[in-house]
Amino acid sequence: MTTFVDRVELHVAAGNGGHGCASVHREKFKPLGGPDGGNGGRGGDVTLVVDQSVTTLLDYHHSPHRKATNGQPGAGDNRSGKDGQDLILPVPDGTVVYDKDGNVLADMVGHGTTFVAGEGGRGGLGNAALASARRKAPGFALLGEPGKGGDIVLELKTVADVALVGYPSAGKSSLISVLSAAKPKIADYPFTTLVPNLGVVTAGSTVYTIADVPGLIPGASQGRGLGLEFLRHVERCSVLVHVLDTATLESDRDPLTDLDVIEEELAQYGGLGDRPRVVVLNKIDIPDGKDLADMIRPDLEARGYRVFEVSAVAHLGLKELSFALAEVVSKARAAKPKEESTRVVIRPKAVDDAGFTITEEDGVFRVRGEKPERWVRQTDFNNDEAVGYLADRLNRLGVEDKLMKAGARAGDAVAIGAEDNAVVFDWEPTVMAGAEMLGRRGEDHRLDTPRPAATRRKDRDAQRDDPQREYDEFNPF
Numbered sequence: 207m208t209t210f211v212d213r214v215e216l217h218v219a220a221g222n223g224g225h226g227c228a229s230v231h232r233e234k235f236k237p238l239g240g241p242d243g244g245n246g247g248r249g250g251d252v253t254l255v256v257d258q259s260v261t262t263l264l265d266y267h268h269s270p271h272r273k274a275t276n277g278q279p280g281a282g283d284n285r286s287g288k289d290g291q292d293l294i295l296p297v298p299d300g301t302v303v304y305d306k307d308g309n310v311l312a313d314m315v316g317h318g319t320t321f322v323a324g325e326g327g328r329g330g331l332g333n334a335a336l337a338s339a340r341r342k343a344p345g346f347a348l349l350g351e352p353g354k355g356g357d358i359v360l361e362l363k364t365v366a367d368v369a370l371v372g373y374p375s376a377g378k379s380s381l382i383s384v385l386s387a388a389k390p391k392i393a394d395y396p397f398t399t400l401v402p403n404l405g406v407v408t409a410g411s412t413v414y415t416i417a418d419v420p421g422l423i424p425g426a427s428q429g430r431g432l433g434l435e436f437l438r439h440v441e442r443c444s445v446l447v448h449v450l451d452t453a454t455l456e457s458d459r460d461p462l463t464d465l466d467v468i469e470e471e472l473a474q475y476g477g478l479g480d481r482p483r484v485v486v487l488n489k490i491d492i493p494d495g496k497d498l499a500d501m502i503r504p505d506l507e508a509r510g511y512r513v514f515e516v517s518a519v520a521h522l523g524l525k526e527l528s529f530a531l532a533e534v535v536s537k538a539r540a541a542k543p544k545e546e547s548t549r550v551v552i553r554p555k556a557v558d559d560a561g562f563t564i565t566e567e568d569g570v571f572r573v574r575g576e577k578p579e580r581w582v583r584q585t586d587f588n589n590d591e592a593v594g595y596l597a598d599r600l601n602r603l604g605v606e607d608k609l610m611k612a613g614a615r616a617g618d619a620v621a622i623g624a625e626d627n628a629v630v631f632d633w634e635p636t637v638m639a640g641a642e643m644l645g646r647r648g649e650d651h652r653l654d655t656p657r658p659a660a661t662r663r664k665d666r667d668a669q670r671d672d673p674q675r676e677y678d679e680f681n682p683f
Contacts, residue, residue, distance in 0.1 A: 220324035221249030221290035223350030229282035247277030249326030250290030257296035327351035409532035453495035
Protein backbone atom coordinates (compact mmCIF):
# COMPACT_ATOMS: atom_id res chain seq x y z
CA MET A 207 0.00 0.00 0.00
CA THR A 208 1.47 3.32 -1.04
CA THR A 209 2.27 5.85 1.68
CA PHE A 210 3.35 8.68 -0.59
CA VAL A 211 1.05 10.48 -3.03
CA ASP A 212 2.23 13.54 -4.92
CA ARG A 213 -0.67 14.12 -7.33
CA VAL A 214 -4.40 14.02 -6.61
CA GLU A 215 -7.61 15.34 -8.09
CA LEU A 216 -9.64 17.11 -5.44
CA HIS A 217 -13.34 17.93 -5.63
CA VAL A 218 -14.09 20.96 -3.47
CA ALA A 219 -17.42 22.63 -2.75
CA ALA A 220 -17.87 25.75 -0.68
CA GLY A 221 -20.88 26.20 1.57
CA ASN A 222 -24.14 27.64 0.28
CA GLY A 223 -25.46 30.86 1.69
CA GLY A 224 -28.50 30.69 3.95
CA HIS A 225 -31.88 31.96 2.74
CA GLY A 226 -33.30 35.17 4.04
CA CYS A 227 -36.47 35.10 6.13
CA ALA A 228 -39.81 36.75 5.29
CA SER A 229 -41.48 37.53 8.61
CA VAL A 230 -43.76 40.19 10.14
CA HIS A 231 -43.37 41.31 13.73
CA ARG A 232 -46.44 40.44 15.81
CA GLU A 233 -47.16 41.15 19.46
CA LYS A 234 -50.10 42.18 21.61
CA PHE A 235 -51.77 45.36 20.33
CA LYS A 236 -49.31 45.26 17.35
CA PRO A 237 -50.66 42.65 14.92
CA LEU A 238 -48.62 44.12 12.04
CA GLY A 239 -45.49 45.55 13.56
CA GLY A 240 -43.49 45.64 10.34
CA PRO A 241 -41.07 43.21 8.64
CA ASP A 242 -38.52 41.58 10.91
CA GLY A 243 -37.04 38.76 8.77
CA GLY A 244 -33.30 38.28 9.30
CA ASN A 245 -30.58 37.70 6.71
CA GLY A 246 -29.12 34.30 5.89
CA GLY A 247 -25.61 33.34 6.96
CA ARG A 248 -22.65 33.22 4.60
CA GLY A 249 -21.38 29.84 3.38
CA GLY A 250 -17.96 28.59 4.45
CA ASP A 251 -14.87 28.85 2.23
CA VAL A 252 -12.53 25.99 1.25
CA THR A 253 -8.96 27.18 1.83
CA LEU A 254 -5.64 25.43 1.15
CA VAL A 255 -2.86 26.25 3.65
CA VAL A 256 0.80 25.18 3.51
CA ASP A 257 1.70 23.16 6.62
CA GLN A 258 5.30 22.08 7.21
CA SER A 259 4.15 19.00 9.14
CA VAL A 260 2.39 17.61 6.06
CA THR A 261 4.62 15.80 3.57
CA THR A 262 2.21 13.93 1.31
CA LEU A 263 -1.21 14.26 -0.32
CA LEU A 264 -2.27 10.82 0.86
CA ASP A 265 -5.29 12.06 2.84
CA TYR A 266 -6.81 13.64 -0.25
CA HIS A 267 -6.12 10.51 -2.29
CA HIS A 268 -8.39 8.53 0.05
CA SER A 269 -10.96 11.34 0.59
CA PRO A 270 -11.04 13.51 -2.55
CA HIS A 271 -14.44 15.11 -1.87
CA ARG A 272 -14.31 18.06 0.54
CA LYS A 273 -17.17 20.44 1.34
CA ALA A 274 -17.52 23.39 3.71
CA THR A 275 -20.65 23.89 5.80
CA ASN A 276 -23.63 25.93 4.64
CA GLY A 277 -24.84 29.16 6.17
CA GLN A 278 -27.95 28.98 8.32
CA PRO A 279 -31.20 30.66 7.18
CA GLY A 280 -32.40 33.84 8.83
CA ALA A 281 -35.27 33.91 11.30
CA GLY A 282 -37.91 36.29 12.59
CA ASP A 283 -37.28 39.00 15.15
CA ASN A 284 -34.35 40.24 13.00
CA ARG A 285 -32.20 37.18 13.77
CA SER A 286 -29.51 36.55 11.18
CA GLY A 287 -28.41 33.04 10.33
CA LYS A 288 -25.08 31.66 11.48
CA ASP A 289 -22.20 31.76 8.99
CA GLY A 290 -20.87 28.46 7.69
CA GLN A 291 -17.54 27.25 9.05
CA ASP A 292 -14.54 27.57 6.72
CA LEU A 293 -12.82 24.32 5.74
CA ILE A 294 -9.02 24.48 6.10
CA LEU A 295 -7.08 21.87 4.07
CA PRO A 296 -3.34 21.56 4.95
CA VAL A 297 -1.03 20.80 2.02
CA PRO A 298 2.76 20.19 1.82
CA ASP A 299 5.19 22.96 1.00
CA GLY A 300 5.72 23.08 -2.77
CA THR A 301 2.18 22.14 -3.80
CA VAL A 302 1.02 23.50 -7.15
CA VAL A 303 -2.71 23.93 -7.75
CA TYR A 304 -4.10 23.43 -11.28
CA ASP A 305 -7.58 23.63 -12.71
CA LYS A 306 -9.00 20.74 -14.72
CA ASP A 307 -7.62 22.28 -17.94
CA GLY A 308 -4.05 22.34 -16.60
CA ASN A 309 -3.82 26.07 -15.88
CA VAL A 310 -1.82 27.03 -12.78
CA LEU A 311 -4.03 28.57 -10.12
CA ALA A 312 -1.49 28.86 -7.29
CA ASP A 313 2.11 27.89 -6.51
CA MET A 314 2.14 27.35 -2.76
CA VAL A 315 5.65 27.74 -1.39
CA GLY A 316 6.37 28.84 2.17
CA HIS A 317 4.75 28.01 5.48
CA GLY A 318 1.36 29.65 5.92
CA THR A 319 0.70 30.36 2.23
CA THR A 320 -3.03 30.21 1.56
CA PHE A 321 -5.27 29.82 -1.47
CA VAL A 322 -9.07 29.97 -1.49
CA ALA A 323 -10.13 27.03 -3.66
CA GLY A 324 -13.87 27.57 -3.13
CA GLU A 325 -15.63 30.75 -2.09
CA GLY A 326 -18.73 30.44 0.05
CA GLY A 327 -22.03 31.85 -1.21
CA ARG A 328 -23.40 35.01 0.34
CA GLY A 329 -26.54 34.81 2.41
CA GLY A 330 -29.88 36.11 1.17
CA LEU A 331 -31.42 39.29 2.56
CA GLY A 332 -34.48 39.05 4.77
CA ASN A 333 -37.58 41.14 4.17
CA ALA A 334 -36.51 43.59 6.89
CA ALA A 335 -33.48 44.57 4.76
CA LEU A 336 -35.66 44.79 1.62
CA ALA A 337 -38.21 47.19 3.11
CA SER A 338 -38.37 50.71 1.67
CA ALA A 339 -40.62 53.74 1.77
CA ARG A 340 -42.76 52.32 -1.05
CA ARG A 341 -42.43 48.62 -0.18
CA LYS A 342 -43.11 48.80 3.56
CA ALA A 343 -43.80 45.11 4.20
CA PRO A 344 -42.22 42.86 1.56
CA GLY A 345 -43.78 39.44 1.42
CA PHE A 346 -40.61 37.77 0.20
CA ALA A 347 -36.91 37.38 0.96
CA LEU A 348 -33.85 36.68 -1.17
CA LEU A 349 -32.39 33.20 -1.48
CA GLY A 350 -28.83 32.40 -0.49
CA GLU A 351 -26.28 32.00 -3.27
CA PRO A 352 -24.73 28.59 -3.94
CA GLY A 353 -21.08 28.18 -2.98
CA LYS A 354 -18.39 28.02 -5.63
CA GLY A 355 -16.30 24.94 -6.19
CA GLY A 356 -15.18 22.44 -8.77
CA ASP A 357 -12.36 20.05 -9.57
CA ILE A 358 -8.75 21.03 -8.93
CA VAL A 359 -5.50 19.09 -9.23
CA LEU A 360 -2.87 19.20 -6.49
CA GLU A 361 0.69 18.34 -7.53
CA LEU A 362 3.56 18.21 -5.07
CA LYS A 363 7.02 19.33 -6.13
CA THR A 364 9.58 18.63 -3.43
CA VAL A 365 11.33 21.70 -2.02
CA ALA A 366 14.98 20.67 -1.50
CA ASP A 367 18.45 22.13 -2.06
CA VAL A 368 20.14 19.04 -3.53
CA ALA A 369 18.68 16.29 -5.73
CA LEU A 370 20.39 12.92 -6.15
CA VAL A 371 19.73 11.54 -9.64
CA GLY A 372 20.98 8.43 -11.35
CA TYR A 373 20.23 4.93 -12.56
CA PRO A 374 18.40 2.44 -10.31
CA SER A 375 20.69 0.75 -7.76
CA ALA A 376 23.37 3.43 -8.18
CA GLY A 377 23.46 3.90 -4.40
CA LYS A 378 21.39 7.06 -3.98
CA SER A 379 19.36 5.72 -1.07
CA SER A 380 22.50 4.47 0.67
CA LEU A 381 24.14 7.85 0.17
CA ILE A 382 21.26 9.86 1.65
CA SER A 383 21.06 7.44 4.59
CA VAL A 384 24.68 8.13 5.62
CA LEU A 385 24.65 11.88 4.87
CA SER A 386 21.47 12.52 6.85
CA ALA A 387 19.16 10.87 9.35
CA ALA A 388 16.78 9.66 6.62
CA LYS A 389 16.10 5.93 6.63
CA PRO A 390 14.97 4.93 3.12
CA LYS A 391 14.43 1.36 2.05
CA ILE A 392 17.67 -0.14 0.71
CA ALA A 393 17.94 -3.40 -1.23
CA ASP A 394 20.06 -4.96 -3.97
CA TYR A 395 17.44 -4.88 -6.74
CA PRO A 396 16.39 -2.10 -9.13
CA PHE A 397 13.57 0.33 -8.29
CA THR A 398 13.85 -0.29 -4.56
CA THR A 399 13.01 3.38 -4.03
CA LEU A 400 9.43 4.05 -5.09
CA VAL A 401 9.00 7.46 -3.46
CA PRO A 402 11.28 10.50 -3.06
CA ASN A 403 13.14 10.58 0.25
CA LEU A 404 14.08 13.81 1.96
CA GLY A 405 16.92 14.32 4.45
CA VAL A 406 18.55 17.23 6.29
CA VAL A 407 22.36 17.57 6.20
CA THR A 408 24.47 19.77 8.49
CA ALA A 409 27.92 20.74 7.21
CA GLY A 410 29.59 23.25 9.50
CA SER A 411 27.31 26.27 9.73
CA THR A 412 25.31 25.33 6.62
CA VAL A 413 22.14 23.27 6.84
CA TYR A 414 20.59 22.04 3.63
CA THR A 415 18.06 19.47 2.47
CA ILE A 416 18.82 16.62 0.11
CA ALA A 417 16.30 14.60 -1.91
CA ASP A 418 16.70 11.08 -3.26
CA VAL A 419 14.77 10.93 -6.53
CA PRO A 420 13.70 7.43 -7.69
CA GLY A 421 15.84 5.83 -10.37
CA LEU A 422 15.74 7.18 -13.91
CA ILE A 423 16.06 5.07 -17.05
CA PRO A 424 16.19 5.87 -20.76
CA GLY A 425 12.84 7.26 -21.89
CA ALA A 426 11.89 8.54 -18.43
CA SER A 427 10.91 11.95 -19.82
CA GLN A 428 8.40 10.18 -22.09
CA GLY A 429 6.86 8.17 -19.26
CA ARG A 430 9.00 5.03 -18.99
CA GLY A 431 9.64 3.64 -15.53
CA LEU A 432 9.14 6.00 -12.59
CA GLY A 433 11.06 8.91 -14.08
CA LEU A 434 8.25 11.05 -15.47
CA GLU A 435 6.24 10.61 -12.30
CA PHE A 436 9.03 11.95 -10.08
CA LEU A 437 11.05 14.26 -12.33
CA ARG A 438 8.86 17.10 -11.05
CA HIS A 439 10.61 16.74 -7.68
CA VAL A 440 13.87 17.89 -9.29
CA GLU A 441 12.43 21.20 -10.54
CA ARG A 442 12.83 23.16 -7.28
CA CYS A 443 16.28 21.78 -6.35
CA SER A 444 19.23 24.16 -6.59
CA VAL A 445 21.96 21.54 -7.16
CA LEU A 446 21.88 18.26 -9.12
CA VAL A 447 24.16 15.42 -8.02
CA HIS A 448 24.80 12.60 -10.49
CA VAL A 449 25.38 9.38 -8.57
CA LEU A 450 27.28 6.98 -10.87
CA ASP A 451 27.76 3.30 -10.15
CA THR A 452 31.38 2.31 -10.74
CA ALA A 453 30.77 -1.36 -9.89
CA THR A 454 27.72 -2.14 -12.02
CA LEU A 455 27.19 -5.76 -12.97
CA GLU A 456 25.60 -4.92 -16.32
CA SER A 457 28.11 -5.37 -19.14
CA ASP A 458 26.42 -2.88 -21.49
CA ARG A 459 26.69 0.03 -19.03
CA ASP A 460 29.49 2.31 -17.90
CA PRO A 461 29.45 5.52 -15.77
CA LEU A 462 30.06 7.91 -18.67
CA THR A 463 27.18 6.45 -20.69
CA ASP A 464 24.93 6.56 -17.63
CA LEU A 465 25.75 10.24 -17.18
CA ASP A 466 24.96 11.04 -20.81
CA VAL A 467 21.65 9.17 -20.65
CA ILE A 468 20.50 10.96 -17.47
CA GLU A 469 21.55 14.35 -18.85
CA GLU A 470 19.55 13.65 -22.01
CA GLU A 471 16.45 12.83 -19.96
CA LEU A 472 16.86 16.01 -17.90
CA ALA A 473 17.22 18.03 -21.11
CA GLN A 474 14.09 16.42 -22.55
CA TYR A 475 12.17 17.30 -19.39
CA GLY A 476 13.37 20.90 -19.68
CA GLY A 477 14.05 23.79 -17.33
CA LEU A 478 17.09 22.28 -15.58
CA GLY A 479 19.96 23.44 -17.77
CA ASP A 480 21.09 26.23 -15.43
CA ARG A 481 21.44 24.09 -12.29
CA PRO A 482 25.02 23.38 -11.08
CA ARG A 483 26.10 19.76 -11.35
CA VAL A 484 28.26 17.56 -9.14
CA VAL A 485 29.33 14.00 -10.01
CA VAL A 486 29.68 11.33 -7.33
CA LEU A 487 31.48 8.08 -8.20
CA ASN A 488 30.02 5.58 -5.75
CA LYS A 489 31.11 2.09 -4.59
CA ILE A 490 34.88 2.70 -4.63
CA ASP A 491 35.19 0.20 -1.77
CA ILE A 492 35.06 -2.51 -4.46
CA PRO A 493 38.48 -2.93 -6.17
CA ASP A 494 37.07 -2.86 -9.68
CA GLY A 495 34.99 0.20 -8.75
CA LYS A 496 38.05 2.09 -7.51
CA ASP A 497 40.02 1.28 -10.66
CA LEU A 498 37.15 2.42 -12.91
CA ALA A 499 36.73 5.63 -10.91
CA ASP A 500 40.40 6.50 -11.30
CA MET A 501 40.11 5.79 -15.02
CA ILE A 502 37.10 8.00 -15.84
CA ARG A 503 37.71 10.84 -13.38
CA PRO A 504 39.98 12.82 -15.80
CA ASP A 505 37.30 12.64 -18.51
CA LEU A 506 34.63 13.94 -16.13
CA GLU A 507 36.83 16.79 -14.90
CA ALA A 508 37.62 17.67 -18.51
CA ARG A 509 33.88 18.16 -19.02
CA GLY A 510 33.86 20.69 -16.18
CA TYR A 511 32.34 18.54 -13.43
CA ARG A 512 33.45 18.49 -9.80
CA VAL A 513 34.04 14.81 -9.09
CA PHE A 514 33.99 13.04 -5.71
CA GLU A 515 34.84 9.39 -5.09
CA VAL A 516 32.82 7.95 -2.22
CA SER A 517 31.61 4.73 -0.70
CA ALA A 518 28.32 4.85 1.18
CA VAL A 519 28.98 1.41 2.67
CA ALA A 520 32.56 2.06 3.86
CA HIS A 521 31.86 5.77 4.64
CA LEU A 522 34.70 6.95 2.38
CA GLY A 523 34.82 10.53 1.04
CA LEU A 524 31.52 11.54 2.65
CA LYS A 525 32.83 14.48 4.66
CA GLU A 526 34.45 16.12 1.64
CA LEU A 527 31.26 15.61 -0.38
CA SER A 528 29.05 17.04 2.37
CA PHE A 529 31.08 20.25 2.73
CA ALA A 530 31.42 20.64 -1.04
CA LEU A 531 27.65 20.43 -1.45
CA ALA A 532 27.22 22.98 1.36
CA GLU A 533 29.52 25.34 -0.53
CA VAL A 534 27.57 24.95 -3.79
CA VAL A 535 24.24 25.38 -1.97
CA SER A 536 25.48 28.55 -0.26
CA LYS A 537 26.51 30.04 -3.61
CA ALA A 538 23.15 29.11 -5.14
CA ARG A 539 21.32 30.75 -2.23
CA ALA A 540 23.42 33.89 -2.51
CA ALA A 541 22.73 34.12 -6.25
CA LYS A 542 18.98 34.11 -5.71
CA PRO A 543 17.26 37.49 -5.58
CA LYS A 544 16.55 38.70 -2.09
CA GLU A 545 13.10 37.69 -0.98
CA GLU A 546 10.95 40.54 0.18
CA SER A 547 8.46 40.13 2.96
CA THR A 548 5.06 39.14 1.68
CA ARG A 549 2.79 42.13 1.32
CA VAL A 550 -0.87 41.55 1.83
CA VAL A 551 -2.65 43.34 -1.01
CA ILE A 552 -6.41 43.53 -0.73
CA ARG A 553 -8.22 44.07 -4.00
CA PRO A 554 -11.92 43.90 -3.22
CA LYS A 555 -14.15 43.10 -6.13
CA ALA A 556 -16.54 45.87 -7.06
CA VAL A 557 -20.04 44.97 -5.95
CA ASP A 558 -21.73 47.85 -7.74
CA ASP A 559 -20.47 47.01 -11.20
CA ALA A 560 -23.41 47.48 -13.53
CA GLY A 561 -21.71 45.93 -16.56
CA PHE A 562 -23.66 43.39 -18.59
CA THR A 563 -23.96 42.32 -22.20
CA ILE A 564 -26.89 41.36 -24.41
CA THR A 565 -26.46 39.13 -27.44
CA GLU A 566 -28.99 37.51 -29.77
CA GLU A 567 -28.61 33.77 -30.35
CA ASP A 568 -31.16 31.95 -32.52
CA GLY A 569 -33.93 34.38 -31.69
CA VAL A 570 -33.14 34.38 -27.94
CA PHE A 571 -31.74 37.51 -26.31
CA ARG A 572 -29.14 36.38 -23.77
CA VAL A 573 -28.20 38.65 -20.85
CA ARG A 574 -24.78 38.01 -19.25
CA GLY A 575 -23.42 39.91 -16.29
CA GLU A 576 -22.50 39.35 -12.66
CA LYS A 577 -25.31 41.41 -11.22
CA PRO A 578 -28.29 40.14 -13.23
CA GLU A 579 -27.12 36.52 -12.90
CA ARG A 580 -26.70 36.90 -9.16
CA TRP A 581 -30.15 38.48 -8.82
CA VAL A 582 -31.69 35.55 -10.69
CA ARG A 583 -30.01 33.07 -8.33
CA GLN A 584 -31.41 35.00 -5.35
CA THR A 585 -34.99 35.07 -6.62
CA ASP A 586 -37.71 32.73 -5.36
CA PHE A 587 -39.75 32.14 -8.54
CA ASN A 588 -42.58 30.60 -6.52
CA ASN A 589 -43.30 34.05 -5.08
CA ASP A 590 -44.94 36.51 -7.48
CA GLU A 591 -43.77 39.55 -5.55
CA ALA A 592 -40.18 38.30 -5.62
CA VAL A 593 -40.40 37.92 -9.41
CA GLY A 594 -41.79 41.45 -9.69
CA TYR A 595 -38.96 42.74 -7.52
CA LEU A 596 -36.48 41.07 -9.89
CA ALA A 597 -38.14 42.79 -12.86
CA ASP A 598 -37.86 46.16 -11.12
CA ARG A 599 -34.18 45.63 -10.37
CA LEU A 600 -33.40 44.64 -13.95
CA ASN A 601 -35.29 47.69 -15.20
CA ARG A 602 -33.34 50.04 -12.93
CA LEU A 603 -30.09 48.40 -14.06
CA GLY A 604 -30.92 49.31 -17.67
CA VAL A 605 -31.54 45.83 -19.03
CA GLU A 606 -34.85 46.79 -20.63
CA ASP A 607 -33.39 49.83 -22.39
CA LYS A 608 -30.61 47.71 -23.89
CA LEU A 609 -33.10 45.04 -24.92
CA MET A 610 -35.09 47.64 -26.84
CA LYS A 611 -31.94 48.96 -28.51
CA ALA A 612 -31.00 45.38 -29.43
CA GLY A 613 -34.34 44.99 -31.24
CA ALA A 614 -36.27 42.94 -28.70
CA ARG A 615 -40.06 43.16 -28.78
CA ALA A 616 -42.72 42.23 -26.28
CA GLY A 617 -43.06 38.45 -26.12
CA ASP A 618 -39.50 37.66 -27.29
CA ALA A 619 -37.55 35.05 -25.35
CA VAL A 620 -34.92 36.47 -22.97
CA ALA A 621 -32.39 34.25 -21.17
CA ILE A 622 -30.32 35.39 -18.19
CA GLY A 623 -27.22 33.34 -17.47
CA ALA A 624 -25.10 30.71 -19.19
CA GLU A 625 -26.62 28.20 -21.59
CA ASP A 626 -26.45 25.30 -19.13
CA ASN A 627 -28.01 27.22 -16.24
CA ALA A 628 -30.14 30.05 -17.61
CA VAL A 629 -33.58 31.37 -16.72
CA VAL A 630 -35.71 31.91 -19.84
CA PHE A 631 -38.85 34.02 -19.90
CA ASP A 632 -41.01 35.94 -22.37
CA TRP A 633 -40.13 39.60 -22.09
CA GLU A 634 -42.81 42.19 -21.41
CA PRO A 635 -41.53 45.79 -20.97
CA THR A 636 -42.21 47.38 -17.60
CA VAL A 637 -44.15 50.66 -17.66
CA MET A 638 -43.85 51.77 -14.04
CA ALA A 639 -42.12 50.62 -10.87
CA GLY A 640 -43.46 47.41 -9.40
CA ALA A 641 -43.72 48.88 -5.88
CA GLU A 642 -46.44 51.25 -7.12
CA MET A 643 -48.43 48.42 -8.71
CA LEU A 644 -48.37 45.78 -5.97
CA GLY A 645 -51.51 44.55 -4.29
CA ARG A 646 -51.41 42.11 -1.40
CA ARG A 647 -48.09 40.87 -0.05
CA GLY A 648 -46.60 38.08 -2.11
CA GLU A 649 -48.55 38.96 -5.28
CA ASP A 650 -47.77 40.90 -8.46
CA HIS A 651 -50.69 41.45 -10.85
CA ARG A 652 -48.28 41.88 -13.79
CA LEU A 653 -48.00 38.11 -13.79
CA ASP A 654 -51.76 37.64 -14.09
CA THR A 655 -51.95 38.93 -17.67
CA PRO A 656 -51.39 36.31 -20.39
CA ARG A 657 -47.96 36.43 -21.98
CA PRO A 658 -48.01 37.32 -25.70
CA ALA A 659 -45.50 34.67 -26.72
CA ALA A 660 -47.33 31.98 -24.78
CA THR A 661 -50.64 33.03 -26.38
CA ARG A 662 -49.12 32.85 -29.87
CA ARG A 663 -47.75 29.37 -29.19
CA LYS A 664 -51.14 28.17 -27.97
CA ASP A 665 -52.84 29.55 -31.10
CA ARG A 666 -50.33 27.78 -33.35
CA ASP A 667 -50.78 24.51 -31.49
CA ALA A 668 -54.57 24.80 -31.70
CA GLN A 669 -54.45 25.40 -35.44
CA ARG A 670 -52.06 22.50 -35.98
CA ASP A 671 -54.32 20.11 -34.05
CA ASP A 672 -57.58 21.28 -35.71
CA PRO A 673 -58.95 18.30 -37.79
CA GLN A 674 -61.12 20.59 -39.96
CA ARG A 675 -58.03 22.57 -40.94
CA GLU A 676 -56.21 19.39 -41.99
CA TYR A 677 -59.25 18.30 -44.05
CA ASP A 678 -59.41 21.70 -45.84
CA GLU A 679 -55.70 21.56 -46.68
CA PHE A 680 -55.89 18.12 -48.32
CA ASN A 681 -59.35 18.59 -49.95
CA PRO A 682 -59.37 22.04 -51.57
CA PHE A 683 -62.58 21.25 -53.61
